[in-house]
Amino acid sequence: MNSKTPLSAQEIALELGLDPRHGEKLVYEHLRHIAKTIRRQSKGKLSLYMIPPRCRNCGYVFKDLDKPRKPSKCPRCKSQRIDPPLFKIMSS
Numbered sequence: 001m002n003s004k005t006p007l008s009a010q011e012i013a014l015e016l017g018l019d020p021r022h023g024e025k026l027v028y029e030h031l032r033h034i035a036k037t038i039r040r041q042s043k044g045k046l047s048l049y050m051i052p053p054r055c056r057n058c059g060y061v062f063k064d065l066d067k068p069r070k071p072s073k074c075p076r077c078k079s080q081r082i083d084p085p086l087f088k089i090m091s092s
């Protein structure tokens with residue numbers, strides 16, 4: 001598993017063969033574990049990086065998330081049009 005273009009949580013779930021109905025949620029919940037698995041399977045050559053979610057309306061970036069998730073609302077402009085976090089697998 002390797003990606004040059006960012007993957008959504010759903011695409012990661014597909015790659016890992018997770019149930020597509022719950023895949024997105026599972027990926028968010030188990031991201032730390034998934035990141036470790038990727039590092040181990042690649043013998044430390046690859047790491048998983050998160051591109052934080054972003055408000056489509058005002059461009060606010062959710063940098064300080066303690067956990068990956070798709071926020072429901074922008075704290076700055078209250079818009080609900082939020083781009084979900086994306087993930088990249090890159091050489092470390």
Ligand SMILES: [Zn+2]
Pocket residue numbers: 055056057058059060074075076077078079
């Ligand atoms: Zn906003």
